[in-house]
Amino acid sequence: MKAFLHAQLLETWQRLHTEGSLPEVQEERIEITATRDAKHGDYASNLALALARDADILPRKLAEQIRDALPEHPDIQRIEIAGPGFINFYLNEHAKSEIIDQILEQGDQYGREPAGSRGRVLIEYVSANPTGPLHIGHGRGAALGSCLSRIFAAGGYAVECEYFINDAGRQMDILALSVWLRYLELCGEDFAFPRSAYQGDYILDIAADLHREHQRRWHTGADTLPPPPTSPAGAEKEAKTNANDTHLDLLIEHAHEQISGEDWASIRTTACNTLMKRIERDLEGFGAVFDNWRSERELQNSGQVEAVLAQLEEAGHLYEREGATWFRSSHFGDEKDRVVRRSNGQWTYFATDIAYHAEKLNRGYDTVINIWGADHHGYAARLRGAIEALGENPNRLEVLFVQFATLRRGEEQLPMSTREGEFVTLHALQQEIGRDATRFFYVMRGATQHLDFDLRLATQKSADNPVYYVQYAHARICRLLERAGEGEATSSPCDLSELREPGEQALQKQLAQYPDIVQRAASERSPHHITHYLRNLAGDFHAYYNATTVLVDETGVRQARLRLACAVRQILNNGLELLGINAPESM
RNA sequence: GCGCCCGUGGCUCAGUGGAUAGAGCACUGGCCUCCGGAGCCAGGGGUCGCAGGUUCGAAUCCUGCCGGGCGCGCCA
Numbered sequence: 033m034k035a036f037l038h039a040q041l042l043e044t045w046q047r048l049h050t051e052g053s054l055p056e057v058q059e060e061r062i063e064i065t066a067t068r069d070a071k072h073g074d075y076a077s078n079l080a081l082a083l084a085r086d087a088d089i090l091p092r093k094l095a096e097q098i099r100d101a102l103p104e105h106p107d108i109q110r111i112e113i114a115g116p117g118f119i120n121f122y123l124n125e126h127a128k129s130e131i132i133d134q135i136l137e138q139g140d141q142y143g144r145e146p147a148g149s150r151g152r153v154l155i156e157y158v159s160a161n162p163t164g165p166l167h168i169g170h171g172r173g174a175a176l177g178s179c180l181s182r183i184f185a186a187g188g189y190a191v192e193c194e195y196f197i198n199d200a201g202r203q204m205d206i207l208a209l210s211v212w213l214r215y216l217e218l219c220g221e222d223f224a225f226p227r228s229a230y231q232g233d234y235i236l237d238i239a240a241d242l243h244r245e246h247q248r249r250w251h252t253g254a255d256t257l258p259p260p261p262t263s264p265a266g267a268e269k270e271a272k273t274n275a276n277d278t279h280l281d282l283l284i285e286h287a288h289e290q291i292s293g294e295d296w297a298s299i300r301t302t303a304c305n306t307l308m309k310r311i312e313r314d315l316e317g318f319g320a321v322f323d324n325w326r327s328e329r330e331l332q333n334s335g336q337v338e339a340v341l342a343q344l345e346e347a348g349h350l351y352e353r354e355g356a357t358w359f360r361s362s363h364f365g366d367e368k369d370r371v372v373r374r375s376n377g378q379w380t381y382f383a384t385d386i387a388y389h390a391e392k393l394n395r396g397y398d399t400v401i402n403i404w405g406a407d408h409h410g411y412a413a414r415l416r417g418a419i420e421a422l423g424e425n426p427n428r429l430e431v432l433f434v435q436f437a438t439l440r441r442g443e444e445q446l447p448m449s450t451r452e453g454e455f456v457t458l459h460a461l462q463q464e465i466g467r468d469a470t471r472f473f474y475v476m477r478g479a480t481q482h483l484d485f486d487l488r489l490a491t492q493k494s495a496d497n498p499v500y501y502v503q504y505a506h507a508r509i510c511r512l513l514e515r516a517g518e519g520e521a522t523s524s525p526c527d528l529s530e531l532r533e534p535g536e537q538a539l540q541k542q543l544a545q546y547p548d549i550v551q552r553a554a555s556e557r558s559p560h561h562i563t564h565y566l567r568n569l570a571g572d573f574h575a576y577y578n579a580t581t582v583l584v585d586e587t588g589v590r591q592a593r594l595r596l597a598c599a600v601r602q603i604l605n606n607g608l609e610l611l612g613i614n615a616p617e618s619m
Numbered sequence: 620g621c622g623c624c625c626g627u628g629g630c631u632c633a634g635u636g637g638a639u640a641g642a643g644c645a646c647u648g649g650c651c652u653c654c655g656g657a658g659c660c661a662g663g664g665g666u667c668g669c670a671g672g673u674u675c676g677a678a679u680c681c682u683g684c685c686g687g688g689c690g691c692g693c694c695a
Contacts, residue, residue, distance in 0.1 A: 065635075078637060081675070091675070115638050116675065161695070203695060277694090356693050367622070367691075374693040381695045409623050410690045435624070435688080477632065480624060482688070484631065489644085493657060496644065504657050512654055552635075564633060567642080578650090578659040619657070 033107070034548065037075055037121060038064045044101050045079075053097070055086050066545055073112065073120035074128070074541065080117040091117030128537070129528035131544045135599040143547045143606055145188025151398035152190045155181050158315065158403075159196040162307040163207050164232055166314050166458040172437045172483060173403045174458070175474030178320040179559035180401075182610045187554035192397075194324040195315075196388065199304050200332055201381060205284050206230065207307075208300040212250065212287055214239035221254035226283065228276040234310070238303050250299070252290045258282040314459045319467060319612040328384055336387040337379055340422070341372060344386075349421045359386075364417030364426075386418040393424050401557070402431045409433050432557055437474070437483040465490045468613045472499040475559040475611065498567050502604065503616055505570035508577065509601040510617040516583055516594055530592035535576030539596060542569050546603050550610065559611060566607045573600050 041062050048054040064077045080095035087094055095117045102111065107127035112120045135142045157177025160170050177193065184191045198204075210230040217225070218239055225231075242250075261275035288296060315322070331337070341357075344350050349360045355375030359382075362369050372383040392400045404411075409431075416426040438445065439456055462470050469490045476498065477483050493500055531540065546565070553561040582593040605615040 063635085063637095065637090067638095068641090069638075072638070076638090081637075084675075118638070198695065201695065354693085358693090371693045376693080378693090380693065385695095406624070406689055408690085408695095411695095413622090433624075433689095481632075482625075486631085489631090497657090498643075500657060501643095504655085508655060508658085515654060556635090560633080564642085571642085574658055575660085577654080578656090581654065583654050619655090 033123065033127065033544065034064055034066065034075060037077075038062060040102060040105075041077060041079060041098070044098060044103075048097070048101055057083065057086075066541070066548070067120070070537070072114060072118065073122040075121040075123075077119045077121075078117075080113075080119060084117065095119050125529050125532075128540045128544070129531055131540055132528055132595055132599040133525050135543060135602050136595065139602060140606055140609070142602065143550045144186045147185070147188065148190040150188035152192075152396065153184050153399045153401060154192050154194060154392055154395070154397040155184070155401045155403065156194045156196060156392070158311075158320065159198070160311065161198045161203050162304045162311060163203055163230055164307065165234060165310055168437055168439050168456050168458060168461055168485065169405065171318070171458040171461060171470065172474050172479075173405065173434050174315060174318055174320045175471050176432070176434055176479055176559065177403045178318070179471070179475050179562075179611050180403075180554075180557055181321075182612060183550065183553050183559060183562070186550050186610055189554070192323045193321060194326060194392075195322045197308060197325060197327045197329075199308075200328045200384070204300050204304060206280055207235075207303050208296060209280065209284050209287060210235045211239050211242065211299055211303045212291075213283070215242050215250060216252065216254060218243040219248055219251045221251075223254040223257060224260055226260065226276065226279060228273075228280055234307070235303075238306050241306075242299065242302065250291050250295060256286070256290075258286055314457070317467070318458060318462060319471065326388070328388075331388055331391070332379070332384060336391060337383055340387040340390050341383060344372075344418070344421055347421060347423075359414070359418060359421070361414040361417040364413075364420045366413040366417045370414050382414060382418075385415060386422075389415060389419060389429060390422055390424075393419065393428055398428070400429050402429070404431055404433055406433045406435045430557075432479060434479045435482045437485050439485045439487065441487040461487075468503070469497065469499045471611060471613055472502075472563060476563040478558060478560050498563070499613070500619070501574075502566045502570045502608065503614070504619060505573045506601060506604045506608070506615045507617060507619045509573070509597050509604075512582060512597055513594065513601070516590075526591040526595060527588055528592050528595065530589045531596060533576070533580055535572070535579055536593075536596060539569075539572050539576055539600060542572050543599055543603055546607070553610075562607055562610050566604060569600065569603060569607070573597075 041064065042057075042059055045054060045057050045062065049056055061082060062077070062079050063082070064075055067073055067076045080091045080098060084091040084094050089097070092113060095113045099111045099113060099119060107123055109122045109124040112122070114120050155177050158166070158170055158174050160166055166174070181191045181193050206228075207230060213223075213225060213229060214236050216223075258279065261279050312325075341350065344359060349363070350372065351358055351360065356371045357373035358369045359372050360369050370382055371380050372386070373379055389400070412431045415431075416429060419426045419429055439461075458470075465473075465487060473485055473490050474483070489497060490499075491497075531537070549561055549565045553559055580593070582590065582597060584590050584593075608615045
C-alpha cells in the first residue's frame with residue numbers, strides 16, 4: 033500500500049509537470065510514511081512541504097493541488113490536508129484488513145523478497161584468534177552477524193558467511209609456547225609461568241593430551257629456560273609490557289633450540305585445531321552458521337600475498353625505508369603510511385589482510401561486510417586505502433563496528449580478559465540464560481551503543497524480560513487457536529470487516545509495517561529494529577487480548593478475530609526467525 | 620594532541636528533517652467467577668550535554684565547546 037501511494041504521488045506530480053504547472057521532481061524526494069498517530073490518517077506525505085520552494089507555491093496550496101489531481105481509488109476513503117501542508121491518506125476498512133489475508137496466504141514467506149533478487153553479500157564475522165574459547169565480547173559480533181545474515185536473506189540478498197582463521201603469526205607461537213610450558217610442568221618441572229602467556233585451563237587440557245600421547249618427548253629442564261624479566265619497582269607499564277614480550281620471544285627461541293621445527297609446528301597445529309573445534313562447536317550451538325572457513329596460513333601459502341604486493345609495487349604504492357617495505361596509505365586517506373613487510377622479512381598482518389580482502393572482492397560479491405570490535409576502527413582506513421590502490425571501489429567493503437559489551441549480574445560487574453584466563457565464555461553464558469535470550473539481548477541495542485548485559489534480567493521469566501514477553505504472545509496465540517480448533521482460523525477468508533475494535537485496527541496497522549521494518553533492518557544493518565518491532569507487536573496483542581474476548585458466540589466475529597490472531601502469530605514467528613530465536617507453542 | 624563512537628525521564632534505551640519526543644525498568648494506584656495474571660489499565664516524572672548556524676520545521680544536518688568510551692606498533 034505504501035509503495036502504491038508513493039507511485040500514485042509520483043505519477044500525479046509528473047502529470048502536473050507535463051501539463052506545465054509544476055517543476056520536475058526526483059523520485060527520492062517523494063516520501064510517504066506510516067503515521068504514528070491515527071489522527072493523521074494511515075499514511076502521510078510531506079512532499080508539499082518539502083517541495084513548496086521548488087514549485088514556488090505555498091505548501092498548503094501545493095498540497096491541495098496534488099490532492100485534487102490524485103485519481104480516486106476504492107482503497108482510499110479520503111485524503112486530508114493538515115497542519116502546515118501534510119497530505120494525509122485515510123484507507124477504508126477493506127484495504128486495511130487485506131493485510132491479514134496476504135499474511136496468511138504467504139505464511140513464512142511474508143515480508144521476504146525473492147531470494148537473490150538484490151545482489152550478493154559476504155559477511156565476515158567473529159574471526160576470533162584461535163587462542164582461547166569465545167567470550168562474551170565475541171558473542172555480540174556473533175549475534176549481529178548471524179542475525180544480519182538472516183535479515184539480508186529475507187531482504188532478497190544472496191548471503192554468505194565467512195570466518196577468517198588467524199592460524200599464522202606470533203599469536204600462534206605464543207599459544208604453542210603456553211602449551212609447551214604447561215607440558216613441562218606436567219613433566220615435573222617447576223618454574224614461574226610467564227604472565228603474558230595464555231593462562232586459561234584450556235591450555236592445560238591441551239598440554240595434558242600431548243603429555244599423555246608423547247610422554248617426555250619434548251621435555252627439557254626448567255633450569256635452561258631464560259629467566260623472567262626483573263621489573264624494577266615503579267617501572268612504566270609500557271616498559272613492563274615490552275620486557276614481558278621480549279621474554280616470550282626468548283622463550284620461543286629457546287623452544288626452537290630444544291625441539292625440532294616439525295615438532296613445534298605439530299604442537300602449534302594441535303593447539304590451534306583443538307581451539308578452532310571448540311570455537312566452531314560454540315558458534316554452532318549459538319546458531320551462528322558459516323559457509324566458509326578461510327585459513328590465514330593457507331592464504332599465505334597460496335602466493336596471493338606476494339601477488340597483491342607485486343601489484344601494489346607495480347602501481348608505485350610501495351617504498352622501502354629502514355629495511356622495511358611500506359604502503360603509501362597516507363595517499364588514500366589514512367593518517368600515515370603502514371608497513372607491509374617487516375625488516376626481518378616477514379609480512380605484517382596488514383599485508384595478509386590486503387590479500388584476503390582482494391580475494392573476497394574478486395569472488396564477485398556486490399558488498400563485502402566485516403564485523404569488527406570497536407577497538408579496530410583505526411584499521412579500516414588503511415584497508416580501504418589498499419583496496420583503492422588496487423583499483424577497486426573501496427565502498428564495496430563495509431565495516432560495521434560493534435561496541436563493547438559489559439556483563440553484570442545486578443550490581444556486580446563481571447570481568448573478562450583472554451590473557452588472564454578469567455572471562456565468561458559465550459558457552460557458559462548460553463548455558464546460564466539460554467540461546468534465545470542471549471541472542472535477543474545482544475541485538476536489542478544498536479551496534480554503536482555500548483551494551484549493558486544484565487544476567488539477572490536475562491534470566492528473569494517475566495514481562496521485564498523482552499524475550500519472554502514476545503515468546504509468550506506467540507505461545508498464547510497458539511493455545512488460543514488450539515482451543516478454538518485450528519481449522520476455524522485457517523479456513524477460507526471470512527468477513528474481516530467485523531474487526532472494528534481500536535485494538536484490532538492498531539494490530540492491522542502494525543502488521544502492515546512488517547515488510548518495511550525488515551527492509552529497514554537490512555539497509556541500516558540494524559537487527560534491533562526487529563526486536564523493537566516484535567516487542568511492540570506483542571504489546572499490542574497482549575493489550576488487545578486483555579480487552580477483547582476472541583472466542584465469542586457470534587461466528588462471524590469469532591472467525592475474524594481468530595484470523596487476526598493467526599496473522600499476528602505468523603508475523604511473530606517470521607520476525608523471531610530473522611533473529612534465530614524460537615517461537616514456542618507453549619512455555 | 621589527532622581520529623572514530625556515544626551524551627534523550629532516576630536507570631537501560633528507541634526515535635527515517637515533520638505534527639503534542641516515545642518504550643521498558645523503578646515508583647504510585649487499579650484489573651482474574653472470564654480464551655494462559657509469564658498478562659492488562661491509569662498516573663507522576665524531560666533545559667533531547669551546552670552554545671551558535673542551516674531550514675517553513677532540528678533530538679536528528681553543520682560548526683565550536685563540555686563530558687564519557689575506544690584507537691593512534693615493523694602486534695594481530
